[in-house]
Amino acid sequence: MSERPDGRRVARVLLDSSLPQLDHLFDYAIPDELADEIRVGQRVRVPFRSQERKSFGYVIEFTDRSDFGGALSAVAEIVSPVPQLTPEVWRLARAVSDRAGGSAGDILRLAIPTRHIRVEKKHLAALEAAGQGAEPDPGPDVPPAQRWAPTVQQEETAALLVSGARLAVTPSHGPTRLLTGEWVAGWALQLAEVALTVFARGRSVILVLPDYRDLDQVRDALAALGHPDPVRVDSRQTGSERYAAFLRSLDTEPRIIVGNRSAVYAPAHSLGAIVVWDDGDPVLAEPLAPYVHPRDAALVRAEQSGAGLLFAAHSRSAEVQRLVELGYVRAESHPPRRTRVIHADASTTPDSVGGRVPEFAARSIRQALREGPVLVQVATPGYAPVAVCGDCGDLARCGHCGGPIGFREAKRAACRWCGEYATKWQCGTCDGRRLVERGMGSQRTVEQFERQFSGARVLLSDGEHPRERVDARPALVVATRGAEPLAAGGYRLVVLLDAERLLGLETLRAGEDCLRWWENAAALAAPDGACLVASGGGPVVRAFVTGRIGPWLHEELLMRQELAYPPAVRVAAVTGGRAEVDRALATLDGLGVDVLGPAPQPTDPGDPPLVRAIVRFEYAKGAEVAKRLRGALVADAAGSSARNRGKAPGRARPGALRLRFDDRSVFDG
Numbered sequence: 157m158s159e160r161p162d163g164r165r166v167a168r169v170l171l172d173s174s175l176p177q178l179d180h181l182f183d184y185a186i187p188d189e190l191a192d193e194i195r196v197g198q199r200v201r202v203p204f205r206s207q208e209r210k211s212f213g214y215v216i217e218f219t220d221r222s223d224f225g226g227a228l229s230a231v232a233e234i235v236s237p238v239p240q241l242t243p244e245v246w247r248l249a250r251a252v253s254d255r256a257g258g259s260a261g262d263i264l265r266l267a268i269p270t271r272h273i274r275v276e277k278k279h280l281a282a283l284e285a286a287g288q289g290a291e292p293d294p295g296p297d298v299p300p301a302q303r304w305a306p307t308v309q310q311e312e313t314a315a316l317l318v319s320g321a322r323l324a325v326t327p328s329h330g331p332t333r334l335l336t337g338e339w340v341a342g343w344a345l346q347l348a349e350v351a352l353t354v355f356a357r358g359r360s361v362i363l364v365l366p367d368y369r370d371l372d373q374v375r376d377a378l379a380a381l382g383h384p385d386p387v388r389v390d391s392r393q394t395g396s397e398r399y400a401a402f403l404r405s406l407d408t409e410p411r412i413i414v415g416n417r418s419a420v421y422a423p424a425h426s427l428g429a430i431v432v433w434d435d436g437d438p439v440l441a442e443p444l445a446p447y448v449h450p451r452d453a454a455l456v457r458a459e460q461s462g463a464g465l466l467f468a469a470h471s472r473s474a475e476v477q478r479l480v481e482l483g484y485v486r487a488e489s490h491p492p493r494r495t496r497v498i499h500a501d502a503s504t505t506p507d508s509v510g511g512r513v514p515e516f517a518a519r520s521i522r523q524a525l526r527e528g529p530v531l532v533q534v535a536t537p538g539y540a541p542v543a544v545c546g547d548c549g550d551l552a553r554c555g556h557c558g559g560p561i562g563f564r565e566a567k568r569a570a571c572r573w574c575g576e577y578a579t580k581w582q583c584g585t586c587d588g589r590r591l592v593e594r595g596m597g598s599q600r601t602v603e604q605f606e607r608q609f610s611g612a613r614v615l616l617s618d619g620e621h622p623r624e625r626v627d628a629r630p631a632l633v634v635a636t637r638g639a640e641p642l643a644a645g646g647y648r649l650v651v652l653l654d655a656e657r658l659l660g661l662e663t664l665r666a667g668e669d670c671l672r673w674w675e676n677a678a679a680l681a682a683p684d685g686a687c688l689v690a691s692g693g694g695p696v697v698r699a700f701v702t703g704r705i706g707p708w709l710h711e712e713l714l715m716r717q718e719l720a721y722p723p724a725v726r727v728a729a730v731t732g733g734r735a736e737v738d739r740a741l742a743t744l745d746g747l748g749v750d751v752l753g754p755a756p757q758p759t760d761p762g763d764p765p766l767v768r769a770i771v772r773f774e775y776a777k778g779a780e781v782a783k784r785l786r787g788a789l790v791a792d793a794a795g796s797s798a799r800n801r802g803k804a805p806g807r808a809r810p811g812a813l814r815l816r817f818d819d820r821s822v823f824d825g
Contacts (some may be wrong), residue, residue, distance in 0.1 A: 162218075181216055317645075352381055441820055477557060539600045542593075544591070559571045
């Protein structure tokens with residue numbers, strides 16, 4: 157039951173505003189007519205700056221008196237009788253936004269979906285009809301063949317999580333067939349079993365997953381184990397579906413909550429564990445301010461609530477590896493089952509058949525196609541990722557934004573950054589007008605495979621042609637990294653192409669990302685299948701082939717510590733006009749941080765010049781760095797508001813200060 161005023165006459169309210177200078181609590185009087193109805197967590201309307209102008213906000217707490225010297229305005233109305241903001245979620249929002257130099261209101265917009273009155277009325281009517289003490293609907297009956305009991309090891313894991321343990325696990329490779337006949341990845345079944353074991357102890361579980369395909373697999377696994385109706389938090393849901401799921405998670409009943417990034421903020425009664433799958437997947441990186449990664453939010457929430465925390469991945473992120481080496485997260489001791497990996501290096505590929513893959517790989521593909529499907533992972537979608545001048549050979553650049561040009565399809569080139577078609581392209585070096593393809597994307601690979609493996613069924617799976625599953629019939633499946641479909645029974649062979657191109661990406665995380673892409677693909681092989689690395693060499697490929705990924709990550713962390721790169725240190729990007737950035741950096745004087753820049757940044761035509769500085773600092777200094785930079789942001793925003801008072805609202809001032817902490821791409825080329 158949410159907290160009542162109990163005679164206290166002041167409500168402290170957080171306004172629902174994106175303005176950083178309003179990110180604090182405002183005091184409002186509680187009128188007599190609302191005193192019996194108002195509760196902590198409710199959404200209310202309150203006057204702001206004038207009695208006629210109303211703003212939305214959330215009641216955070218009640219107090220006997222206010223420190224404000226003048227007369228308090230009164231709460232105008234209660235928007236919803238449902239307390240949407242629980243104290244636990246408020247503490248989490250405040251903590252993670254402070255850590256990221258952001259506003260709590262921005263976090264709450266991720267956590268609390270838009271209200272749908274009809275859905276809310278239906279939910280409240282159902283609660284009233286059932287009675288407050290009624291048991292929740294157990295869902296449809298589960299046939300005896302589908303009943304499942306946890307193993308001793310699963311019980312031990314659940315006990316550790318409920319006691320607040322922080323664990324890192326590496327699931328076994330290979331798909332699993334459910335009792336319902338469907339196939340899912342082995343990791344999905346393993347996480348579903350962990351969630352159900354914790355749930356059986358009367359505790360809620362939150363599972364945070366990168367995308368809808370992962371959600372579908374975990375949902376199928378839960379249903380097969382006898383839990384057909386978890387709470388789903390999914391960006392594909394309609395607004396009413398999202399709000400209905402949110403209301404279910406608000407109930408005072410344990411729930412299994414399955415969702416993407418924002419699921420980490422879901423209200424959950426008696427939270428027992430948070431499970432995060434594949435936290436290194438860039439899809440999990442939050443694109444909205446204050447850009448808090450759900451991994452970091454999960455760490456804060458587990459610490460605040462005492463819930464357990466489980467990180468699972470076929471290849472750990474550098475961030476989780478760091479926590480393991482610090483002893484903050486405990487890694488499993490037993491190695492999982494792993495697909496056999498073959499390296500088709502120079503000793504096994506004496507020559508080439510002139511196709512997309514070398515001879516040894518081609519022979520292996522033909523042999524595997526006699527028994528079932530074969531997966532071929534390629535680096536890039538489209539037809540050809542690179543276009544060069546047919547006269548001088550220089551890389552072709554977009555005349556509009558300067559980005560690289562590639563071929564989306566045969567004979568149709570476009571910029572890979574802005575999408576502008578290169579219909580009137582002209583080389584900046586020799587004035588040539590002829591574009592030539594270089595490299596092979598997914599579509600060009602399919603085209604060549606149809607010639608090289610005549611008679612084989614060739615399928616494509618990429619961003620424009622997604623496939624979730626393929627059957628067990630022989631087929632050559634060409635997929636971009638992250639778009640690999642699940643095969644019934646697993647692939648007879650998984651072939652990894654373009655290792656040199658992927659390892660050559662100008663990003664700090666090239667090696668780490670390659671290991672994750674390759675391990676996730678290899679995990680789709682059948683138990684007696686194999687994975688073939690068709691090219692490439694060096695420490696990263698060697699670590700993958702030998703399965704010594706942990707030692708490679710250890711060495712990678714040591715290197716980043718020497719060079720002061722994340723996650724050995726934290727970083728903050730400070731962007732804005734030169735004067736604004738200089739003022740923000742001046743607030744860090746004497747703190748002992750390392751500042752790179754400011755350096756000029758690209759801008760739109762007509763906008764004032766922008767610069768960006770990168771601040772590197774130790775974890776222990778994070779709270780103070782965020783506090784000082786946040787103060788500079790508030791001062792900049794307040795000054796901008798004063799200068800623009802009385803003017804029509806428009807887009808944000810181009811030179812306004814912007815902060816972004818812990819951006820994974822901050823050192824990318």
